[in-house]
Amino acid sequence: MEHTCPKCDVLMVEGELDHAGPFRIYKKEGQKGLFGPKTDKITNLTQFVCPKCGLVEFYVEYPQKFQ
Numbered sequence: 001m002e003h004t005c006p007k008c009d010v011l012m013v014e015g016e017l018d019h020a021g022p023f024r025i026y027k028k029e030g031q032k033g034l035f036g037p038k039t040d041k042i043t044n045l046t047q048f049v050c051p052k053c054g055l056v057e058f059y060v061e062y063p064q065k066f067q
């Protein structure tokens with residue numbers, strides 16, 4: 001999926017965080033279960049960088065898990 005920088009209107013480039021990933025995120029809602037969040041609610045994060053201004057944006061792989 002392509003993303004355009006909202007400030008510069010140029011195509012953003014996918015980046016990789018310098019850390020042991022992949023980073024994942026899940027919808028924050030109420031109390032966690034005893035064993036943490038349900039794994040079917042977790043989705044991977046991707047990050048895009050604007051090559052002009054340096055803006056970084058994060059996107060989830062499956063936005064429907066946040067509906």
Ligand SMILES: [Zn+2]
Nearest residue numbers: 005008050053
């Ligand atoms: Zn930009």
